[in-house]
Amino acid sequence: MTPNLSPLATAISLSLATAYACADEATMQTVIVNSTRSALDPDLPNTSVVKTQEELRQQQNIFNPEDALRNMPSMTIRKRYSGDRNALVGGRSFSTTQAPRALVTMDGYLLSNFLGRFDAPRWNMIAPEEITRVEVLYGPFSALYPGNAIGATIAVSTSRPTTFGGSVRVAMQDQSFAQYGDQDHYRNYQGSAIIGDKLASGLWYKLMLNHQDSTSQPMGYYTVTANAAGVFPAPAGGGAATPVTGIGYDTGPFGTRRAIFGANAGAVDHTRQNTVKATFGYDFSPALVAEGFVAWWGNQSVTRNRTFLRDAAGNSVWSGRVTDGVNVFALPASAFAPYTRDEHHAQAGLTVKTHHKSGWNASVSASTYRILDDVQRNAGSADPFAASGGAGNAVVRDGSGFNSIDLQTSYTPAAGDWTGGAHALAFGLHADDYKLKQTTRNTADWRNASGPEAQFVGGETQVLAAYAQDAWRFAPHWQATLGLRAESWQATNGAQRTPGTALSYPRRSEQAWSPKFSLAWDASADTTVRLSAGRGTRFATVAELFQGTAVGSSIVVNVPTLKPERSNALELMAEQRYAFGGLRASLFQDDVRDTIWSQLNLNVFPNVTNVQNIGRVRTRGLELVGQVDRLGIPGLSAEANIAFSKSTILENDNYQPSIGKNWARVPRVRSATTLTYAPTDVWSVSASYRYSGAQFNEINNSDYNTDVYGAVSRVSQLDVRLLVKPARNTEVAIGVDNLNNNRAYQLHPYPGRTLSLEARYAF
Template sequence: MKPRYLALPPQGKRPLLVLCLAAGAAAADEPTAGARLDAVQVHGSRSPGQLDPDLPSTLVGKSAEALLEQQNVFNPEDALRNLPNLTLRKRYSGDRNALLAGRSFSSLQAQRALVQMDGYLLSNFLYRFDAPRWNMIAPEEIERVDVAYGPFSALYAGNSMGVTVLMQTSRPRSAFEGALRLAGQSQSFDLYDDAGRYGNSQASALLGGRLESGSWWRLLLNRQQSTSQPQQYYVVLADAQGRFPTPSGPGMALPVQGIRYDIAPNGRRRAVFGANAGAIDRTLQHTAKLSAGHDFSPSLGVDGFLAWWRNDSHTSNRSFLRDAAGRTVWSGRVRDAGDATAQFDIPAQAFAPYSRDEAHLQGGLSLRTRHARGWNLLLQSSVYRVREDIQRDAAAPDPQAAAGGPGQAATRDGTGFDNLEAQARYTPSAGDWGGGAHALTLGLQDQRFRLRQRGLALADWRGGAPGALLSEVGGRSRLLALYAQDAWRFAPDWRLVSGLRWEAWRARDGLQSFAGIAPVQYAERRLEAWSPKLSLSWDAAPDLSLRVSAGRGVRFPTVSELFAGTRSGSKIERSDPQLRPERSDALELSAERRFAQGQLRASLFQDDVRDTIWNQLNPTLFPIVSTTQNVGRVRTRGLELAGEWHDWPLRGLSLEGHVAFNRATILENAALPASVGKHWLRVPRVRSALTLSYQPERAWTWSATYRHSGRQYNELDNSDLQPDRYGGVSSYGQLDLRLLWRGLPGLELALGVDNVGNQLAFQAHPYPGRSLFAEVRHVF
């Protein structure tokens, strides 16, 4: 087994303070003693400019080979599941809103995770639950994935203040090659005595070739069908004395059976009536992507891609209630047949289904030079457009909705973002610039975002032309940035990386319009920010490296955080056009010790964030209300320990693990003084994972991973004292298993189980139960 966390072998005396470090700088001295140079194969197809060779951040990652051997990867975001101090809030396979959380930020702050694919922007900084567009990539085309922590590089926008995810896709190396893949999952899930099995399937083809002329091409086709476990439930909370609110107005209550009672995360009694608000999501997704490139010479090349993603989603609900004749009850006034004092009014919309049809398009183009020394240039542009996005919400519960009837639609056609970047990098020869080797990077970046969301009346929610305009919200934002970074090796064992990033932000065309209310148009806003960076590293010994890094990151509000106050179905969202940008001042001290068979890393970090942008969702209310606001100051301090060990005590045995201790504290919050001194939301006190792999021979690989996430909170005042239940954010420990067989040329078979113990875990929504996994892949 070879080391899997090592991104690239060490270069010269370049410090290794992480479990993987970028390679690619042309000036390389002799390898550091004890380094495992066989850890990674570096091919000429690696995309220059994607990974900064002088990145002054802790960097971890995994190669395609490591992912194949160690993890059950159904969707591309699964590649991040076991990396240090990260949480992937993936509710089910096929989830379009698989959000990331990290050292100091929660899954409600996904705008602090910057995600790129081959240098192209995948992050969708438009809406709160707009996760990175994972759908523009498929598992079988991932060559490797790397994650950088903190705002320490001047090359990346302020959204990198949490983490920067750099996904690299493979390039063809022969005249014709390809891979065919079939994968399936079967999940068992049981909550509130409502057990079921839910299945997912995926089929994909990856074809490509490289021509003698210097051109190459690659075609990806992917089809995925998924069914989720129930995601949310209609509940009614009791008061502090345990009494449920009494319905007002006339009407007889229908006696029903089936109401479940439990305790909410805040400690209050509650009644649970069934899975609602489109709880069970059935999706059919298709991705088609064509990538191509041409090398005009060994030092000049162009490449690009065009990707299309289609999603058709249909939801359903499940009521627990039954009348005396055994018929399902979906709405109206009801009372518990066993307790006449427990009466409830169930709105018709509570168990209303919805459907969603989406078509997204993304394209990108890059022109770059590849000189071993001197200046290299990169010009890169990408465009993302939502060609179609319509969610149709019924006004009646499932049985009535099946026959049609009125409803509402929410559309986001025309929404999208553009990214343009020009970068120049100087790679020195030994002795350049006064005896100390400098590597200089200069860049210009222009990012533009546009959000347009409309609410429309529907005569028939199932289809037909939309009717009257009920609401319209939207706006535009633009981020223009200039940056410079210098990596200076001023002594044989020392390196200083300094950077400065200037960003100019503008928001305009903000609009909120609702039927019967005069529309509101918001004035244009302009802000600027400077973000300095500094990192000093020292090779204290051939096998020991130290680094201290400091950096500021500024994350400006998104268009939706400013302007998108809407109601869609059972959800109400409130924005704030005067939001202040987040400002992070981060520090990190890191040390790495390398051994012949592995390495260890320890990192102390602090992230002090002013004006944290926070959007709180309360799924226990109906309608569900979320509000955007600034929180004065949140400080996170922590310690990460990570390491890997290989071929001991048995050849082929590999052990990788990490543990992180986090303390995220609210220091200032004028809007809610009771929250001061409390723990920040959805940042667990402890995160850890341990992976044991054994490869007795090439044909077989056995892997087991135990993942743990500790105590965390979902309320600013930490009032959720019983988090291990629906609506809470629970701690958990789950075991995943995988067996890979490669006994025939080109054939790969894998069987696995995720969450072997079938442990119930929640991040407001429930995570999947025990999931069986099977995969067959043919490479040719």
């Protein structure tokens, strides 16, 4: 078991803060670690953290875009393996299964995908090579962002050409993974190419291609849990049991004994993904520009399973009654059933905006996302038999998608106008809609998706919003930001069909007013203190309302009457900037009524997910973020963050035993520390250590045995990276993620030690 390194993480972070007081101010360059003047808007009242392209390349091994968030303060990324399409985001007060509390954009276009419970933001529309900046905004304090930003807003910016040029990048990973006596290496490959130009006419373009071929470590295991006395009850029915070897035993998250039979439910995922994107723009004049993009993403996944069981002749055993001479078990035929998935998605967006340095500006931005085709074929029998066909089912989501449009006008005072009570104003309208269409078909041959409809689920949600925000510099060194967002939500066309039964859900609508207030004081040129308060409303997604299904090894129970989440948030932030770095401290509270919670139970087969409202959950915490440009040695710099939080369930009429318990999947401690040594421009070496404490997955906190498969464990991992520039415009990097090979879980196991190689050439 990995030792608890939380004290070490705390000590490292606090030692950096202490180092600030000892550094030589006269020889260092100012670096603001907390960007209070965001590139997104000059007057956002949110605390934010920024990572630039140069910092990311120097500090981290980035295979997928979401890797850029790994070391951000108070962030959790549920990336189970490279190529994972379900890389969900967790934040200060919300877990990775509450992904609709994080809003993700690419160049202002909506990437947040709420069509399925475990559908992550569409990171696939971005190549790591084109990221220029990643910014995280915390809390619902700006009226400019919708209710899905009540936890965090993640804004990814991509490159724009200024002259003819491009780049080519290749990367690979080799992961060593061992679990329950099963050991193997899993390799991932990725290549990307970018070319672009800005013409004299004002037209610019960029073309991006990205291909990756990834294979996961086993994601799940078929288990049988003993009763409270530690006894495995004999299975129903008669018949002889096949003597086998290979059954393993351990203790599960609830402290009960369990038996493990092999990696199941499509455990090893081999995925091939391709992205093609064209980005373009035209400068009509220095003050009027248009830009847009068209992107296509495709994925082909083939999964396989592994049984640990062998009979007396050494043959693999996949199903039926088995015994190890002590216990008898019955393995269902579908326990080790594989699946395949083929999908193609498309997205397009267009923005027209003005660029006046002061005075009035306006913009209109629209985007659309479509699942062109998406078919998951689920076998009904175990791997070796499924290869020959046989009955199964298919899940089809063709035609699902989402749209978004924003209209905004803003006023910026001219330079020097801030004295005497100047106002920076923003007014806007927003609309988005999500449509889910999901059909399950029974198939005579699971390899073919055709067959009679077994179930249909679908529906739509729409949000219309209007907002206003005023950043008022009412006195020297003082600024008040006042905002109000009005939102109207409705759910329509909700339906479920099974043979002989059709259920239509009535139309629902909700309205919300979300006021915002922030007061900032520049106590000196280097010191800022800000108090922010805001309310945010997050409405139920189309998946939470309507996506009740029973497919393969998974059952989902939907709730069409879910109430919206209402967050009342507070933050007191103080930032001190030095010539050699900076330090920020944030006290925060998030008090949420009617929290929407999706509870996944992996400890039963089939797995069951239930959705419900939790009456009230309150999170309080302290976040420290610091950066030092030099630690006594030229070229040596450091940055660190640590967050302490306490999330408590205060009200829950649906389940009284949860009251007073810790909220699920929000750790008490999260930290990340990065040391970088760059003595010249030719090479650098970085090491990052991140830690998060153990968490509960059950809201009654009964899963106390956390460092095992099926639980939400501690994470204690060290990453290293060496970057070398052997020639002009050429970069080569070698690194290792999880160098200490920490075994960690978020129900599914996280990757083991992973070697990373990367080469990049720009022209």
